[in-house]
Amino acid sequence: MDAVExxxxxxxxxxxxxxxxxxxxxxxxxxxxxxxYVRGCGCRGGICGACxxxxxxxxxxxxYSALACQxxxxxxxxxxxxxxxxxxxxxxxxxxLEGVPEDIYKLYPELFRCVACNACSKICxxxxxxxxxxxxxxxxxxxKAAFEAFDCIQCGLCTSRCFAxxxxxxxxxxxxxxxxxxxxxxxxxxxxxxxxxxxxxxxPMLDQLTSMSLEDLKKEYIEREIEPETxxxxxxxxxxxxxxxxYLR
Amino acid sequence: xxLSYLPGCTLKTKAQDLDLSTVAAMGALGVELEELPRWNxxxxxxxxxxxxxxxxxxxxxxxxRAQEQGGEQLVTVCSFCFxxxxxxxxxxxxxxxxxxxxxxxxxxxxxxxGNVNVVHLLEVLRDEVGWEQIAGKVQNPLKDLKVAAYYGCxxxxxxxxxxxxxxxxxxxxxxxxxxxxxxxxFPDMTTCCGSYQAVxxxxxxINRTREILTSARESGAEMIAVSCPLCECNLKENQKELGExxxxxxxxxxxxxxxxxxxxxxxxxxxxPADARPLxxxxxxxxxxxxxxx
Amino acid sequence: MKKINPHKTNFIRKVEEISGQNIGLCxxxxxxxxxxxxxxxxxxxxxxxMRRAQLGMKEDVLQSKIAWVCASCxxxxxxxxxxxxxxxxxEAVRLLSLxxxxxxxxxxxxxxxxxxxxPQIAMISSFRKHTA
Numbered sequence: 001m002d003a004v005e006x007x008x009x010x011x012x013x014x015x016x017x018x019x020x021x022x023x024x025x026x027x028x029x030x031x032x033x034x035x036x037y038v039r040g041c042g043c044r045g046g047i048c049g050a051c052x053x054x055x056x057x058x059x060x061x062x063x064y065s066a067l068a069c070q071x072x073x074x075x076x077x078x079x080x081x082x083x084x085x086x087x088x089x090x091x092x093x094x095x096x097l098e099g100v101p102e103d104i105y106k107l108y109p110e111l112f113r114c115v116a117c118n119a120c121s122k123i124c125x126x127x128x129x130x131x132x133x134x135x136x137x138x139x140x141x142x143x144k145a146a147f148e149a150f151d152c153i154q155c156g157l158c159t160s161r162c163f164a165x166x167x168x169x170x171x172x173x174x175x176x177x178x179x180x181x182x183x184x185x186x187x188x189x190x191x192x193x194x195x196x197x198x199x200x201x202x203x204p205m206l207d208q209l210t211s212m213s214l215e216d217l218k219k220e221y222i223e224r225e226i227e228p229e230t231x232x233x234x235x236x237x238x239x240x241x242x243x244x245x246x247y248l249r
Numbered sequence: 250x251x252l253s254y255l256p257g258c259t260l261k262t263k264a265q266d267l268d269l270s271t272v273a274a275m276g277a278l279g280v281e282l283e284e285l286p287r288w289n290x291x292x293x294x295x296x297x298x299x300x301x302x303x304x305x306x307x308x309x310x311x312x313x314r315a316q317e318q319g320g321e322q323l324v325t326v327c328s329f330c331f332x333x334x335x336x337x338x339x340x341x342x343x344x345x346x347x348x349x350x351x352x353x354x355x356x357x358x359x360x361x362x363g364n365v366n367v368v369h370l371l372e373v374l375r376d377e378v379g380w381e382q383i384a385g386k387v388q389n390p391l392k393d394l395k396v397a398a399y400y401g402c403x404x405x406x407x408x409x410x411x412x413x414x415x416x417x418x419x420x421x422x423x424x425x426x427x428x429x430x431x432x433x434x435f436p437d438m439t440t441c442c443g444s445y446q447a448v449x450x451x452x453x454x455i456n457r458t459r460e461i462l463t464s465a466r467e468s469g470a471e472m473i474a475v476s477c478p479l480c481e482c483n484l485k486e487n488q489k490e491l492g493e494x495x496x497x498x499x500x501x502x503x504x505x506x507x508x509x510x511x512x513x514x515x516x517x518x519x520x521x522p523a524d525a526r527p528l529x530x531x532x533x534x535x536x537x538x539x540x541x542x543x
Numbered sequence: 544m545k546k547i548n549p550h551k552t553n554f555i556r557k558v559e560e561i562s563g564q565n566i567g568l569c570x571x572x573x574x575x576x577x578x579x580x581x582x583x584x585x586x587x588x589x590x591x592x593m594r595r596a597q598l599g600m601k602e603d604v605l606q607s608k609i610a611w612v613c614a615s616c617x618x619x620x621x622x623x624x625x626x627x628x629x630x631x632x633x634e635a636v637r638l639l640s641l642x643x644x645x646x647x648x649x650x651x652x653x654x655x656x657x658x659x660x661x662p663q664i665a666m667i668s669s670f671r672k673h674t675a
Binding site: 257258259262263264290292293294296297298299300301304327329402406407408415440441443444445446447448449450451452453456457460478479482486 | 560561562563580581583584611612614615616617618620621628630631633634635638647648653657660661662663664665666667668669671672673
Binding site for chain 1: 650651653655658659663666667670671674
């Protein structure tokens with residue numbers, strides 16, 4: 001039987017032509033071409049934001065972006081990675097921030113230079129509507145900004161394209177942190193559960209376990225009741241006395 | 250009547266009382282202001298440069314949003330938004346080449362066709378509702394209240410973007426009359442408060458505030474009604490620097506809401522000499538607990 | 544075909560190109576100066592800026608303060624008997640510096656108190672008129 005011949009495609013890395021096997025990700029294609037990663041590569045799973053890549057296709061005026069580890073190399077791609085883009089990150093004492101829009105305005109006043117050109121949203125490899133996020137921040141809606149910016153992976157491509165020279169990805173991170181720590185409603189059941197622990201509700205169970213012999217402990221473990229994978233929200237264990245709701249009642 | 254409405258960034262934070270009193274008052278007059286579901290900062294100041302379209306993108310993008318909503322009119326109450334949106338609209342309506350360039354640049358948006366009309370709330374009140382209609386709906390006439398109408402720059406200049414003939418500012422005076430108060434003419438009705446110089450040269454704004462307040466007071470006004478959040482801030486904040494020269498500053502929509510008997514969203518700002526509440530209380534127009542605290 | 548006036552220097556042409564105004568129309572009546580609310584804060588009057596621009600005095604024009612204390616209120620424009628949009632000339636003068644990447648205001652140098660106190664429109668408009 002003949003060996004399956006791998007089709008080779010041309011790609012251009014920083015202007016240099018390489019023939020690489022079809023079907024590789026940009027990252028693997030670059031490695032195939034002989035590049036060894038020191039920077040510009042992290043999780044290889046599309047979440048760390050280290051491998052932001054910019055490319056063009058001949059005959060198309062548009063700039064496209066990709067994460068090198070997630071996107072297949074295509075014939076005639078002209079690409080370069082932009083693993084890092086300088087962007088001032090302003091340090092702040094989180095405890096002193098109040099969760100108000102002025103927190104962001106004071107740290108990043110340059111966001112007011114936004115002209116709504118939308119180059120940031122167009123380049124975002126995670127499809128974050130960056131321009132809209134900045135618009136929400138400009139009007140003081142931190143919650144909306146935080147939700148819209150949830151998918152940001154801090155690759156910095158938005159900042160590389162910014163007419164206002166604003167570091168959007170740092171600004172969006174600050175918005176998420178302000179929302180998460182100072183604005184989002186606190187989960188009440190966590191406090192109740194913590195109180196139950198402090199009040200010693202679970203102590204009898206723990207005492208029972210720690211006093212058991214190793215053999216009994218193994219038996220108990222093997223025979224334990226496991227929540228079925230298909231269980232819905234209504235599922236309850238046979239023994240309900242350790243449930244928080246019993247305690248609260 | 251339902252109209253598309255762009256509040257503007259500042260109306261969602263520091264000038265919330267302007268936004269809320271506008272929506273409340275217009276509701277009482279049977280006009281539903283429908284906020285655009287998606288909008289961005291208009292840019293606040295119109296770019297005067299002939300060779301610069303970059304700074305026209307923000308206002309025109311908002312006109313695209315209004316077009317998407319199918320509205321023929323886009324209402325604003327912030328004087329800055331009004332002027333910037335209206336001038337950008339005129340620019341692209343009169344220069345199809347510039348409109349083409351902007352549409353090509355904003356290739357992710359539908360093309361703007363130039364059919365939206367940008368109107369200021371005072372124009373809606375004058376042309377769509379009418380002064381007599383407003384007078385007929387007043388529950389709480391603002392009797393014995395002498396109000397100086399301060400139009401500032403952007404409602405009357407330039408002439409092509411003005412809400413009325415610039416040398417005869419009267420829309421706000423007419424409104425003040427319709428709600429039972431007494432409009433006071435004064436020499437600085439359309440002079441500048443110093444505007445964005447509050448950032449780079451705050452002393453300019455203090456000087457402008459002194460002149461405007463002095464001329465309003467010498468003309469017999471008891472308070473100043475404004476429509477621009479920057480005028481409001483400049484005239485209000487700088488009174489702290491001006492000793493005895495005090496004059497309450499209020500958004501005209503708050504007066505309108507008060508007269509119509511809906512929530513005027515009056516601030517409680519005890520530290521501020523420009524607080525309008527003590528004067529309104531002394532006239533019996535509000536009682537100490539009636540106003541909403543926000 | 545558009546005639547090129549050989550007496551106009553590149554500087555004058557640039558001011559006219561950015562502003563879209565014929566600065567040669569100014570006959571020095573001084574109405575702009577009389578209507579400018581901020582003239583006292585500057586070193587020269589709007590009328591004097593116009594004259595210096597007409598004469599192509601680039602350094603004098605770019606170093607004067609008047610365009611930077613201008614608040615774009617358009618009083619000069621509204622009152623000019625020659626129909627010159629003087630506010631646009633002021634903008635052109637500012638842009639000749641700003642386009643060289645020379646800022647008049649540095650957003651990062653504003654006091655925290657100023658940023659917290661002022662409404663967003665103050666910062667946005669200032670940065671639009673005063674930063675590159």
